[in-house]
Amino acid sequence: MNACSILVSSALTALLLLTGCGGGETPHPHEGEAAHTQEEPARGAHGGRLLQQDGYTVELGIVEDGVPPTYEAWLYRDGKPLPASAGEVDVALLRLGNVRETHVLRARRDGRLAAAGVVGEPHSFDVTVTARLQGRTLRWQFPSYEGRTTIAAAVARESGIRVEPAGPGVIADEHEVQGLLTPVEGRVASAMARFPGPVRALRAKVGDRVRAGQPLASIESNLSLTQYSVTAPISGVVLARNATVGAVVAEGAPLFEIADLSKLWVDLHVFGADATHLQPGAPVTVTRMSDGVQAQTTLERVLPGTATASQSTVARATLDNADGRWRPGSAVTARVTVARQSVALAVPLTALQTFRDWDVVFVRVGDTYEVRPIETGRRDGTHVEVRSGLRAGDAVVVGQSYLVKADIEKAGASHDH
Numbered sequence: 001m002n003a004c005s006i007l008v009s010s011a012l013t014a015l016l017l018l019t020g021c022g023g024g025e026t027p028h029p030h031e032g033e034a035a036h037t038q039e040e041p042a043r044g045a046h047g048g049r050l051l052q053q054d055g056y057t058v059e060l061g062i063v064e065d066g067v068p069p070t071y072e073a074w075l076y077r078d079g080k081p082l083p084a085s086a087g088e089v090d091v092a093l094l095r096l097g098n099v100r101e102t103h104v105l106r107a108r109r110d111g112r113l114a115a116a117g118v119v120g121e122p123h124s125f126d127v128t129v130t131a132r133l134q135g136r137t138l139r140w141q142f143p144s145y146e147g148r149t150t151i152a153a154a155v156a157r158e159s160g161i162r163v164e165p166a167g168p169g170v171i172a173d174e175h176e177v178q179g180l181l182t183p184v185e186g187r188v189a190s191a192m193a194r195f196p197g198p199v200r201a202l203r204a205k206v207g208d209r210v211r212a213g214q215p216l217a218s219i220e221s222n223l224s225l226t227q228y229s230v231t232a233p234i235s236g237v238v239l240a241r242n243a244t245v246g247a248v249v250a251e252g253a254p255l256f257e258i259a260d261l262s263k264l265w266v267d268l269h270v271f272g273a274d275a276t277h278l279q280p281g282a283p284v285t286v287t288r289m290s291d292g293v294q295a296q297t298t299l300e301r302v303l304p305g306t307a308t309a310s311q312s313t314v315a316r317a318t319l320d321n322a323d324g325r326w327r328p329g330s331a332v333t334a335r336v337t338v339a340r341q342s343v344a345l346a347v348p349l350t351a352l353q354t355f356r357d358w359d360v361v362f363v364r365v366g367d368t369y370e371v372r373p374i375e376t377g378r379r380d381g382t383h384v385e386v387r388s389g390l391r392a393g394d395a396v397v398v399g400q401s402y403l404v405k406a407d408i409e410k411a412g413a414s415h416d417h
Contacts, residue, residue, distance in 0.1 A: 041142075046074055051129060051140045058089060058131050058138070068118040071103045075113065075133060084113035087133035091115070093125040096148070097365045097394075121358070121373045121389075122147040147355065147371030149407045156367075162399030163364050166390050169346025172380040173339040175277060178289075179268035181319065181330045183259045189233040190254035195221040198248045199255075204238050210258060211235045217243065217255050236260040239328075264319045264326055266297065268334050269312035278302055283337045284317050285381070288330055295319055295326070299336060335381050343377065343385040344392075351398045352376070352384055353405050361390065362397040362404045369397065369404045 042050040048061025057076040062069045073089045075082040084107040091103040103115040124147055129140045151161065201218040204210055210232040217230040240257040243249055266286055270278060282299040303314040315336070319326060351361045358373040372394070377385035390396070397404050 044074065046072075048072070048074065049142075051131075051138075053138045053140070054136065056131070056133050056136065056138060058129065058133075058140075060089070060091070060129060062119050062123060063114075069121075069123070070118060071105055071115040073105050073113045073131075075131075077133070082133070084108070084111055087113070087131055089113065089132075090130045092128040092130070093119075094128075095125045096363070096368060096370050122371050124148050124370055147408055148368060149370075149404065149411055150368050151404070151407065152367055159403055160400045161397060161403060163395040164348070164398045165392075166345055166347055166361075166386065166394045166396050167392050168342065168344055169383050169385070170340050170342055171346065171378040171383060171385055172335075172337040173341065174335045174337050174380050175270075175274050176333060176335050177268045177270050177274070177315070178331065178333050179266055181264045181326055181328050181332060182267055183239075183261065183328050184263050184265050184318065187234070187236070187260040187263070188239075189236075189258055191216050191230050191232055191256040191258060193219055193230060193249045193251060193253045193255060194228065195219070195223055196249065196251045197222040199243050199245050200227055202241065202243060202245055202255075204232075204241070204256060206238050206241055208238045209236070210238060219249065230255055232256070232258055234258055234260055237324075259328070261324065261326075261328065262320075262322050264321050264328060266317040266319050266332060266334065268315045268317070268336070270302075270315050271312050275302060275313040275315070277338050278315050278336055279338070285335045285337075286317070286319060287333045287335075288326070289333060290330065293325065337380075341378065345386040345390060346383045347386055347390070347396050348383055348398045349379065349381075351396050351401055353401050355405060355408075361386075362401055362408075363390075364395045364397060369408070371408060372396075 044050050044057075044059035046059055046061055048059040051058045051060060055078050057079070059074040059076070061072055063072045064070070071091050075084065075087050089105040091105065093101045093103070095101070101117075103117050103119065105113050105115045108114055124145045127142055127144050131138045151159075197220045199217060200220050202216070203218075204214075204216045210216065212232055212235045214232045215229040216232055218227050219230060220227050236258045238256055239259050241255070242257070243253070243255045249255065266284070278299060280299055280301055284297050284299050285294055286297060287294050297317045297319050299315055299317050301316050303316060305313075317334075347361055353360050353362070355371050355373070359376050360371050360373050362369050363372050372389050374389035375387040377387045379385065
């Protein structure tokens with residue numbers, strides 16, 4: 001993390017400590033308080049939360065011992081257990097974003113008072129419990145939050161936390177290969193001595209840009225004893241200078257090597273069956289290995305034959321280099337897109353984090369941020385398909401998502417499965 005990020009993160013932490021705005025969760029069975037600073041609720045013999053009123057007690061918990069998490073309850077009157085058939089319990093949940101769900105607990109043949117529906121992750125919601133026991137209707141309300149935190153809009157903005165709505169996307173089928181940048185054939189030329197003789201002057205250095213016809217050297221001809229100029233045959237950049245002042249050069253000796261580098265070849269080395277998947281016209285994203293600079297181009301051809309040394313097939317693209325940012329000989333990686341597949345829901349890879357043993361994103365509602373475990377599908381270099389756990393239009397954190405994760409973890413978001 002750079003210095004700026006550290007300062008922003010410190011400011012974020014300080015604000016949350018001052019305002020008491022930090023999400024948390026309580027241990028299994030998931031009936032936590034609104035924040036980790038609140039008093040831990042009383043627990044019953046089965047580890048569930050004890051809800052008491054008028055001599056009746058409902059012990060409510062989420063049970064998931066090797067099975068999907070479901071609500072179960074145990075009933076008591078004056079501290080003594082009642083059979084499951086003595087009552088009914090309804091649990092209404094209000095999730096972040098005004099999402100409602102209800103779990104109906106009824107007596108089962110095995111004697112349990114349990115719901116049929118699974119309680120999806122995260123177990124973070126406002127809870128309303130309604131129990132009907134021996135002709136009495138009892139009701140309780142309490143918050144049960146986990147994987148949640150609150151960050152003021154100004155702090156989020158200064159921290160670089162950025163959100164985008166989740167929606168349809170396109171996942172590319174890509175092949176990643178390595179290669180080198182080389183000058184384009186026919187765009188390299190040598191400035192040569194026409195007659196033998198000593199070099200009297202050199203007027204260009206390696207790296208200089210020269211124009212066609214520009215004098216580069218003066219040589220005194222051994223035949224006429226007069227000086228003549230050696231000029232640049234093309235416009236370009238001097239790649240090599242092969243002479244020194246005073247040295248005697250032979251007729252036809254190459255004094256300078258000049259290349260027009262306004263375009264470069266990207267020669268990609270493809271191995272095995274990958275060569276059969278690459279076709280001319282495929283989009284290519286080229287990344288310079290030294291610093292990560294990228295450029296877009298299109299695959300032009302797959303050369304016939306196999307490179308002798310590496311036993312690879314060369315796939316070639318041309319890179320525009322009018323600004324001179326790219327240099328021949330540079331090592332690159334390239335993502336070649338061979339197909340594109342539309343998906344119903346996708347998010348940028350920058351949104352994806354790990355939380356416990358889940359792949360997750362973080363959703364914002366107002367100033368509240370909450371974890372969303374997701375099932376991922378196909379992915380490419382920029383996006384990942386979301387198969388479940390997220391709805392179209394959800395405001396997903398796509399910038400600085402690790403700051404939201406850190407703040408939730410700092411709030412004590414442990415979860416005992």
